[in-house]
Amino acid sequence: METEGVKYAGSKLRLLPYIEQIVRDRGFTSVLDGFSGTTRVSQAFAQMGFAVTSNDVAHWSEAFALCYLKSAKPDSFYAPLIDELNALEGVEGWFAANYGGEGADGCKKPFQRRNAMKIDAVRERIDSFRLDKTDTSVLLSSLMLAMDAVDSTLGHYVSYLKHWSRRSYKPLTLRLPRRFATDSARHTVLRGDVFDAIRGRSFDLAYFDPPYGSNNEKMPPSRVRYGAYYHIWKSVVLNDKPEVFGKAARRVDSRDVECGSVFEDFRRGEDGRFVAISAIDELLGKTDAPFILLSYSSGGRATREELLDSIASHGRLLQAVSIDYRSHVMSSMSWTGDWKRDASGHQEYLFLVEKDI
Numbered sequence: 355m356e357t358e359g360v361k362y363a364g365s366k367l368r369l370l371p372y373i374e375q376i377v378r379d380r381g382f383t384s385v386l387d388g389f390s391g392t393t394r395v396s397q398a399f400a401q402m403g404f405a406v407t408s409n410d411v412a413h414w415s416e417a418f419a420l421c422y423l424k425s426a427k428p429d430s431f432y433a434p435l436i437d438e439l440n441a442l443e444g445v446e447g448w449f450a451a452n453y454g455g456e457g458a459d460g461c462k463k464p465f466q467r468r469n470a471m472k473i474d475a476v477r478e479r480i481d482s483f484r485l486d487k488t489d490t491s492v493l494l495s496s497l498m499l500a501m502d503a504v505d506s507t508l509g510h511y512v513s514y515l516k517h518w519s520r521r522s523y524k525p526l527t528l529r530l531p532r533r534f535a536t537d538s539a540r541h542t543v544l545r546g547d548v549f550d551a552i553r554g555r556s557f558d559l560a561y562f563d564p565p566y567g568s569n570n571e572k573m574p575p576s577r578v579r580y581g582a583y584y585h586i587w588k589s590v591v592l593n594d595k596p597e598v599f600g601k602a603a604r605r606v607d608s609r610d611v612e613c614g615s616v617f618e619d620f621r622r623g624e625d626g627r628f629v630a631i632s633a634i635d636e637l638l639g640k641t642d643a644p645f646i647l648l649s650y651s652s653g654g655r656a657t658r659e660e661l662l663d664s665i666a667s668h669g670r671l672l673q674a675v676s677i678d679y680r681s682h683v684m685s686s687m688s689w690t691g692d693w694k695r696d697a698s699g700h701q702e703y704l705f706l707v708e709k710d711i
């Protein structure tokens with residue numbers, strides 16, 4: 355199944371075939387993707403014929419979801435606009451000032467100057483079209499995918515490479531997002547906290563891919579903070595040219611204190627439990643869906659016992675699989691099974707849970 359998305363820590367691109375294998379032919383109609391990120395899983399669910407509710411706290415995730423799930427106009431509507439954007443000359447603007455070329459300290463930014471100037475020109479022109487939010491989202495998705503194809507990063511925006519990546523020399527070029535035929539009226543796009551997304555709604559299946567935190571006690575700051583890692587996409591979508599700080603020129607509202615999520619919390623709560631694990635437990639309990647599919651990774655905060663305890667207190671584990679990315683092998687895990695937490699082999703887990711009614 356084809357999907358599109360920017361490079362993203364925790365993207366489930368490579369897990370899609372396994373997710374599809376687990377959820378297909380179970381008679382689901384309505385499906386929630388509660389932490390949709392790149393929206394690749396939402397895109398796959400929609401192509402499988404489900405009525406999808408896609409939710410994430412990130413503005414840019416909403417833009418991608420609107421593009422792939424809700425935009426209903428033909429490519430012929432967007433193609434001339436994209437041609438016009440591609441024909442623009444670059445200009446000096448907020449993106450070029452903060453993310454283009456080399457800084458005074460000689461440090462490389464995430465885009466070559468020429469491409470950063472093009473980003474400025476394109477982003478301003480998109481607003482000048484005065485399209486509705488969904489059509490604007492198609493063009494913003496096209497811009498973000500074009501930026502992702504010429505970045506000079508390791509896949510995040512908290513520090514940049516010493517030497518220009520090869521792809522950064524290519525000219526920024528927008529193309530039509532690869533949308534697929536789907537009944538957009540059946541889908542819902544939400545932007546917000548997952549607990550708001552589940553309130554008052556029920557689904558046949560809820561898929562949860564929360565931030566994992568990190569189980570590395572020595573280096574808690576190494577944990578992925580999504581708002582900080584991907585601040586640039588928020589700036590592209592909002593075009594609000596905020597104040598920035600630090601070497602990576604992050605938006606001030608991407609500081610940890612401003613953008614933290616309970617799911618990214620690495621501390622223990624007053625009850626001695628990790629905050630992130632209590633949040634997952636609460637989510638499993640409050641979700642009104644007979645089936646929940648939970649993604650987790652071997653680098654995550656929860657231990658096997660904690661996660662399995664939480665699952666057992668809310669329902670029955672129907673299927674548990676671990677996927678080794680390097681060997682591309684999916685194996686079944688048993689209750690007492692092989693929870694590989696060693697740093698050598700990164701494992702992804704999928705737990706299909708049937709909830710107690």
Ligand SMILES: C[S@@+](CC[C@H](N)C(=O)[O-])C[C@H]1O[C@@H](n2cnc3c(N)ncnc32)[C@H](O)[C@@H]1O
Pocket residue numbers: 362363364365366367388389390391392393394395409410411412415546547548549563564565566580581615616617618
């Ligand atoms: C592991 S990523 C999801 C990746 C996604 N499945 C994909 O394939 O791209 C976790 C996501 O959770 C989002 N997030 C963090 N806290 C959240 C919350 N409280 N409610 C909803 N989304 C949240 C982050 O913005 C991030 O996109």
